[in-house]
Amino acid sequence: MTYSSLLFIYIFFPAALGIYLITPKKFKELLLYAESLVFCGFMGIRVLLFMLLYSIVNYTAGLLIYQVKPKVKCVPLAAGILFDALMLISFRAEYFSYLHDFIKLPEGTDIAGISIFTLSAIGYLADIYKGSIRADRNFIRLSLYIMMFPRLIMGTIVSYDTFAHTGRNLHINMAEIGSGLTGFIKGAAKKVIIADQLFALYSAVKATALSELSAAAAWLGCMAYLLCFYFTLSGLSDMSVGLCRCFGYRFPHSFNYPLFSPRIRVFVSKWHIQAIHWFRKYITRPLSSMTENPYISKLIFAGVWALSGIWYSFSIGGAVWGLIIGASVIAENKLSKFRRIKPNGIIVTMFILALSFVFLARGNISSSLGYFAVMFGGNGNLADSFAVYLLKYYIVILLVAVYASTDLFRNTIARVKDMRFGRAVSSLAPAVLLVLLFICTAFMAYSGQSDSMIISL
């Protein structure tokens, strides 16, 4: 079950929220945990048992790190991190899919959110090790941190401390629920209306042999992938943040209109904020603190970006994507320092992003280089009827996607609110949201869900 399914939107979520709201405060955490177990149960009893085992291992590792002597606490830390990383690799990397086969999941089934909760769990163990937090003796709370259903799919990666603090200070009122629902519907619209159409465009280009592609079609495919990737991630992330808010948990958004940034640096600061923060906090900083050599620090910076690319796609292409982003930031800083070239401008940033996302899309270097060749006219064909056909049908959604990925809409609304008729415009918001939900429902009325996923974290 995904957030973008009729079963979730019209049955599971209303039922779960309804029961949650009427439950006394002291039992809310327990109830949310029970509901999360049911949600995970929809992925199969085997997956549910796996996630319980995963919780137990991290709970035990956390307690051991906290209780054993300082000299040996690195042992349970290493064991816990190794376990978490192995599980992540087993389920996400193609070459290590033995565990997937071992628990006999149907082909194509993933453990939803494993990338997200693995980072959360490793962060939890590392924080105990560093002494920033104590190991929680409350198993249910820790297990909820790992498998809480509103956060499970592409949810915000927050530290355990923040999570526990938020859980103790729940904000549950109609305004919060309204705000949460707004975020959820916006996210659903991003995923179901925009990302799915872009996925179809990307699939059309991908299904065509590279030797038959024109440069224009290749660029369309590249832009479709980039935008689809962003709208899938940010859509599901918005849905998750909205859901959490309905249940009283206020978590920050992960994306802040990163795509059309004037610099790569700005892009980096707005892209998947909490996940990138996690890599910086738990990998870049500890490694950089070991050296004073600026070149090695830069190498570490780019290397960690490569690691985050691997985290996205578990492919060489993902690593190259990360390396390009990391190297671009370093180069940008260097160049702007000498003021020889001012590599600012949305076009330059977008160009770099487009090229880097080709690696993420194709997965390997040779295929990506082949695609580059086509993008720059290597087939001797700049545009063909196929590109015109795609442009004819997808121009509307491409323009909508470009507009929605900038902060223009948000800024316009903010300005309108300040105007004299701002109130009247604001009162239209619920109607607009209902229309969006209506369209999402219509799109999901075939299979019951929006099942095209360009990435599954």
Add this chain to the structure above:
Amino acid sequence: MTFIMGISTAVIFGGGLTEGASGVSKKDILIGSAGDKLTESVADKLPFVKQWRSIGAETGSKTGEPVVNDVYISEERLLDVSERSLSSAVNFAKAVNSFDKSYGGTLYFAAIPTSTGIYGDNLPSYLSSVTEKQLTDRLYDEIDGNIRKIDAYTILKMLSENYICCRSDTKWTSYGAYCVYRTVIQKLGFIPISYDKYTIRHVTDNYHGNLYSRTGYMESKADILDIYEYNDGTEIIECVGTDYDGVSKDIGLYDIDAVESGNPYNLYLGEPMAFIKIRTTVNNEKSLLVIGDETADCFIPFLTKHYSEIAFISADRCGENIKEYVDTDLYEQAVFLVGLDYITEKY
């Protein structure tokens, strides 16, 4: 609210999580496919589902490529663009060859293209990576040389200017079936009945077929279901269908009431049956065994003017012991008449 209560009740109280209501088995719960099955079930039970799907198709085709649920929407017709694989042709050919080895008479084979095969030339190449022409060629290559092949693809392709395929369904029209009948019946050793001898009855001009059901696209053009009648004095003495549970009952060549049902195409030979036996007043002691899918339904009535006995076995039973239903050796001729969509879907 009623919807939520209804589904919740079905799931919680109506056995939705047990085999039956939503087709969810214990294995599904174990391996995790229960969620997907329940999700599909919710979509099917969605109130005003037709209207929702229609809005989805309308909006989807306006904001993107006109492909909805693997159906290409054009002004003239709907076309199935599901993924096809040449391996299905190979697998089906194996089943046909295997039947031929156990059969003593002369076997004929005709693969019937869908509307995509006839009208899909202008589709973008990525939507038809394996064309029906390629599928047919591969199928005919794989089928043993002693089986007599009938090239229905070329016949229909040549007549594509005519109303030979439904606009909202993958299947042919009665006229398409008649065009192929003319060739088939000659190969079987008879003279076909000429077109002008038939009285054509339009049973409905509001048939919305399987492609319409998949898209819900309300602006798609409806189709006409015809009955070709030729009164030469031949009558049907017996027409008995045996369903998939083994229960036999009298049926007719046409079930007019089906036009008002959920599947109006059941007009031809009624509800799907595993086996149908037809006896006629034709006095030539000739008998024919037909193995086919739903595509053959509107073809069978044309044959009844030539044979004293026709046995029609569902192609679903092809891999099983057909002799449970009929002694195939009693039929000196047999014809495989199957739609390419059936082959790609089942094999």
